[in-house]
Amino acid sequence: MEEQYITFYLDDEEYGIEINKxxxxxxxxxxxxxxxxxxxxxxxxxxxxxxxxxxxLRLKFNLPPKEYNKFSVIFVVEIAGRVMxxxxxxxxxxxxxxxxxxxxxxxxxxxxxxxxxxxxxQQGDRLIILLDLERILDEKELEELDATA
Amino acid sequence: xxxxxxxxxxxxxxxxxxxxxxLTSALFMGVLIYLGVNGYRxxxxxxxxxxxxxxxxxxxxxxxxxxxxxxxxxxxQQLRDIKTATKGIExxxxxxxxxxxxxxxxxxxxxxxxxxxxxxxxxxxxSNILSTGAxxxxxxxxxINGEPYNLIFHPILNEPACYxxxxxxxRVLGSxxxxxxxxxxYASIASLRNRYIMAGALGVISLVVILNYLITRLITRRVxxxxxxxxxxxxxxxxxxxxxRGEDSIERLNKNFNIMLRHLRDRIEYANSLKRGxxxxxxxxxxxxTITYMNDAAAAITGYQKEEVVGKMKCxxxxxxNLCTDCSLKKCMATGQAAEAERVRCEITNRHGKIxxxxxxxxALKDAGGKILxxxxxxxxxxxxxxxxxxxxxxxxxxxxxxxxLEGRVDNLLNVLDKAAGGDLTARVESLGKKDLMDKLAxxxxxxxxxxxxxxxxxxxxxxxxxxxTNQISxxxxxxxxxxxxxxxxxxxxxxxxxxxxxxxxQNAANTMKVNQLAQESVTLxxxxxxxxxxTVYAMxxxxxxxxxxxxxxxxxxxxTFQTNLLALNAAVEAARAGEHGRGFAVVATEIRNLxxxxxxxxxxxxxxxxxxxxxxEESHKLVGQTGSSLEKITGCIxxxxxxxxxxxxxxxxxxxxxxxxxxxxxxxxxxxxQNAALVEQLAGASQTLxxxxxxxxxxxxxxAVAGADEDSIEEEPLTPANLTxxxxxxxxxxxxxPLRQDMLxxxxxxEISPEEADINMEEGFxxx
Numbered sequence: 001m002e003e004q005y006i007t008f009y010l011d012d013e014e015y016g017i018e019i020n021k022x023x024x025x026x027x028x029x030x031x032x033x034x035x036x037x038x039x040x041x042x043x044x045x046x047x048x049x050x051x052x053x054x055x056x057l058r059l060k061f062n063l064p065p066k067e068y069n070k071f072s073v074i075f076v077v078e079i080a081g082r083v084m085x086x087x088x089x090x091x092x093x094x095x096x097x098x099x100x101x102x103x104x105x106x107x108x109x110x111x112x113x114x115x116x117x118x119x120x121x122q123q124g125d126r127l128i129i130l131l132d133l134e135r136i137l138d139e140k141e142l143e144e145l146d147a148t149a
Numbered sequence: 150x151x152x153x154x155x156x157x158x159x160x161x162x163x164x165x166x167x168x169x170x171x172l173t174s175a176l177f178m179g180v181l182i183y184l185g186v187n188g189y190r191x192x193x194x195x196x197x198x199x200x201x202x203x204x205x206x207x208x209x210x211x212x213x214x215x216x217x218x219x220x221x222x223x224x225x226q227q228l229r230d231i232k233t234a235t236k237g238i239e240x241x242x243x244x245x246x247x248x249x250x251x252x253x254x255x256x257x258x259x260x261x262x263x264x265x266x267x268x269x270x271x272x273x274x275x276s277n278i279l280s281t282g283a284x285x286x287x288x289x290x291x292x293i294n295g296e297p298y299n300l301i302f303h304p305i306l307n308e309p310a311c312y313x314x315x316x317x318x319x320r321v322l323g324s325x326x327x328x329x330x331x332x333x334x335y336a337s338i339a340s341l342r343n344r345y346i347m348a349g350a351l352g353v354i355s356l357v358v359i360l361n362y363l364i365t366r367l368i369t370r371r372v373x374x375x376x377x378x379x380x381x382x383x384x385x386x387x388x389x390x391x392x393x394r395g396e397d398s399i400e401r402l403n404k405n406f407n408i409m410l411r412h413l414r415d416r417i418e419y420a421n422s423l424k425r426g427x428x429x430x431x432x433x434x435x436x437x438x439t440i441t442y443m444n445d446a447a448a449a450i451t452g453y454q455k456e457e458v459v460g461k462m463k464c465x466x467x468x469x470x471n472l473c474t475d476c477s478l479k480k481c482m483a484t485g486q487a488a489e490a491e492r493v494r495c496e497i498t499n500r501h502g503k504i505x506x507x508x509x510x511x512x513a514l515k516d517a518g519g520k521i522l523x524x525x526x527x528x529x530x531x532x533x534x535x536x537x538x539x540x541x542x543x544x545x546x547x548x549x550x551x552x553x554x555l556e557g558r559v560d561n562l563l564n565v566l567d568k569a570a571g572g573d574l575t576a577r578v579e580s581l582g583k584k585d586l587m588d589k590l591a592x593x594x595x596x597x598x599x600x601x602x603x604x605x606x607x608x609x610x611x612x613x614x615x616x617x618x619t620n621q622i623s624x625x626x627x628x629x630x631x632x633x634x635x636x637x638x639x640x641x642x643x644x645x646x647x648x649x650x651x652x653x654x655x656q657n658a659a660n661t662m663k664v665n666q667l668a669q670e671s672v673t674l675x676x677x678x679x680x681x682x683x684x685t686v687y688a689m690x691x692x693x694x695x696x697x698x699x700x701x702x703x704x705x706x707x708x709x710t711f712q713t714n715l716l717a718l719n720a721a722v723e724a725a726r727a728g729e730h731g732r733g734f735a736v737v738a739t740e741i742r743n744l745x746x747x748x749x750x751x752x753x754x755x756x757x758x759x760x761x762x763x764x765x766x767e768e769s770h771k772l773v774g775q776t777g778s779s780l781e782k783i784t785g786c787i788x789x790x791x792x793x794x795x796x797x798x799x800x801x802x803x804x805x806x807x808x809x810x811x812x813x814x815x816x817x818x819x820x821x822x823x824q825n826a827a828l829v830e831q832l833a834g835a836s837q838t839l840x841x842x843x844x845x846x847x848x849x850x851x852x853x854a855v856a857g858a859d860e861d862s863i864e865e866e867p868l869t870p871a872n873l874t875x876x877x878x879x880x881x882x883x884x885x886x887x888p889l890r891q892d893m894l895x896x897x898x899x900x901e902i903s904p905e906e907a908d909i910n911m912e913e914g915f916x917x918x
Contacts (some may be wrong), residue, residue, distance in 0.1 A: 004721070004725050004735075006718060006721070006722065019721065019722055019725040020725060020726065022722050023722075024719060024722065025715055025718050025719050025722065026715070027711075027712065027715055070708055070711070071707075071708075071711055073715070090711075091714065091715065091718055093742070094717075094718060094721040094735075094738070094739065094742065
């Protein structure tokens with residue numbers, strides 16, 4: 001049974017998220033910064049009346065910050081029943097992955113903690129890191145996000 | 150003796166007054182005495198006369214009757230009685246022949262009365278009376294033996310009573326004569342006179358004594374007091390004070406004298422203050438040039454003490470001036486022009502032999518009568534001034550020398566500059582090796598000429614090279630044309646690739662066409678402009694700008710592609726959510742994604758091509774630009790050299806021209822921005838087309854929700870194959886003939902888009918989700 005993933009890039013790495021987890025993909029837009037919250041939470045976005053916090057995945061992954069441009073993308077997702085936005089460098093594709101293309105989690109560099117890496121997929125010579133959105137934020141971060149919302 | 154007295158009196162005011170008083174009172178007394186004595190005398194004599202006349206009349210009356218009756222004895226008796234009754238009175242009665250008939254003194258009867266009288270005058274008077282009968286009725290004086298007598302002659306006239314004896318024809322019968330001694334009367338008069346004189350003399354003497362006392366007390370003593378004080382003042386003592394005791398004229402005189410003295414003291418103090426107040430060296434001399442006053446400043450200059458000089462030394466001994474032989478002070482005193490001060494400059498030698506230059510003013514001092522009393526001299530030490538004047542003179546001389554030196558140098562420089570103005574740059578300004586400003590100037594001018602010379606040489610050389618270069622350019626233009634063609638080809642390639650884009654974004658095709666036209670126009674321009682290098686440069690700049698614009702457009706295209714991709718992704722998300730029902734829609738989304746991916750790749754290809762093209766253009770542009778700029782430089786140089794003399798002004802003009810050029814360039818840039826605007830408008834058209842496509846997609850999606858997917862609708866606007874190269878397309882494009890700018894400005898792509906299409910935008914598309 002093939003599963004569909006949306007892929008995106010952080011620097012040169014391609015990441016994948018299950019398509020079902022995504023509510024909408026929007027282009028980068030100006031958001032309202034909220035003072036006094038953790039760096040990871042960049043601010044609030046009002047999308048057609050729905051207000052939700054956004055955070056930067058680069059910061060979460062301890063990657064160096066990068067200036068947002070018109071190709072930056074915000075994924076509107078639902079994590080643990082919360083609507084939130086995730087800023088990534090740029091989106092790429094929708095891919096369908098068969099179970100045999102999905103490889104068990106390899107050992108990665110210690111800078112990327114593996115608990116939110118569901119698996120790594122291989123398609124041709126592409127290597128895609130599949131993320132588990134539910135685990136991407138720990139309890140503390142979720143609390144902070146709640147506080148922000 | 151008399152003289153001595155006179156002089157003594159002359160010296161005593163009191164005596165003068167006394168003498169005058171004595172004389173006046175004596176005169177007064179004399180007159181009084183004279184008048185008194187005279188009055189008395191007349192009174193006495195009148196009385197005597199009246200008595201005598203009465204006696205004569207009485208006697209005549211007494212004898213008349215006895216005589217008429219001839220009683221002679223009675224007459225004689227009567228006369229004798231008179232003699233006894235009176236004393237010193239004689240009465241004589243004569244006939245017409247003066248013979249005495251009757252007499253009080255009978256011894257005289259019978260004698261001629263004329264003899265008795267012994268006075269011719271009286272005898273004659275008697276004869277007159279006897280002949281005429283006139284009664285004189287006055288006494289006659291006769292002095293006998295020093296004793297005075299009064300005589301009365303009374304005629305005896307013939308009357309009828311007498312006709313008994315005398316014939317009536319006779320008018321005068323005789324005379325009656327009374328003689329009386331008046332010695333007693335005169336003696337009483339004299340005694341009275343003597344008494345008067347005595348009293349007068351006494352009065353005068355007592356008057357003199359009293360007056361003398363009063364004058365001494367009231368006038369002389371006080372006048373002498375004043376006189377003593379005045380004498381003191383006259384001897385030079387002005388510190389005299391006179392007591393004032395009352396208010397009479399002498400005291401007023403004293404008071405005024407005090408006031409006068411005070412004024413005098415004030416004057417003297419004023420003069421002394423003036424003298425003391427002069428701080429400049431100052432001294433006063435008497436007519437013999439002995440110094441009578443000298444102030445401290447003068448003493449300090451001469452080196453003498455004031456005490457050893459004043460009143461003891463002559464001024465030439467003290468000052469030893471070089472002008473002492475022709476002493477201005479002496480001259481001043483000789484001419485007596487006291488008020489006229491003249492300034493003299495000289496040198497003096499002081500006690501220690503030091504020579505001090507001074508400037509002096511002299512003037513004579515005069516008294517009220519114009520007599521020269523001396524002179525004074527004010528001077529001051531002008532050593533510093535003389536020194537300063539000397540320095541000033543030296544400085545002036547030095548400056549003059551410096552000025553002459555500078556003038557010489559400047560003349561030299563001017564000669565060389567004149568030659569340079571005439572075109573001769575070989576002349577050089579000689580440097581004197583003084584390292585001063587003029588040398589620096591000379592060096593700089595030489596250096597400038599050196600540079601200008603070398604510039605001209607270089608320009609000549611360059612001109613040759615340019616001449617050669619121009620040939621080369623005309624030949625090279627051929628090459629350039631070819632290269633421009635190549636550029637055009639590249640741009641055409643870009644255009645061709647843009648054609649591909651047009652398949653996806655129809656408006657891009659038009660742009661590519663324009664790029665193609667531009668390229669061809671550039672070719673035409675290049676072919677035409679072998680001689681006009683500037684036009685070529687301009688055209689190339691245009692091409693370059695257009696290419697840049699394409700790059701910008703490609704950015705937008707990229708963005709649109711990205712947005713399309715986003716839309717497609719969202720479609721995929723939505724399709725995934727729809728599950729089995731969304732499968733068809735997912736396919737559409739995939740197709741759209743593929744399309745956008747291909748658009749992106751195509752855009753990347755175009756960008757690469759354009760970058761390649763731009764690199765080439767830049768290279769060519771640099772070459773042409775160098776040629777152009779070197780030509781401009783050469784022109785500039787030649788202009789600069791031709792205006793070598795006014796190099797600075799030429800440079801300024803060059804600068805202003807350059808600024809104008811920059812302005813022109815800025816204006817051109819503005820034009821280019823306008824072109825950009827046109828291009829952006831085109832791009833807006835393109836994006837709207839893309840929006841229209843999105844709308845179509847939406848429509849399709851809606852349709853799909855009801856009836857399922859219609860894959861054919863994707864084919865509605867077929868894409869130009871991305872692999873079609875620009876080079877292949879180039880042949881079909883006409884060459885660009887006009888500059889891009891006008892071409893672009895004339896087109897308003899936006900207006901060609903229908904309002905319906907224009908209303909559609911991305912955001913609305915998202916709202917549908």
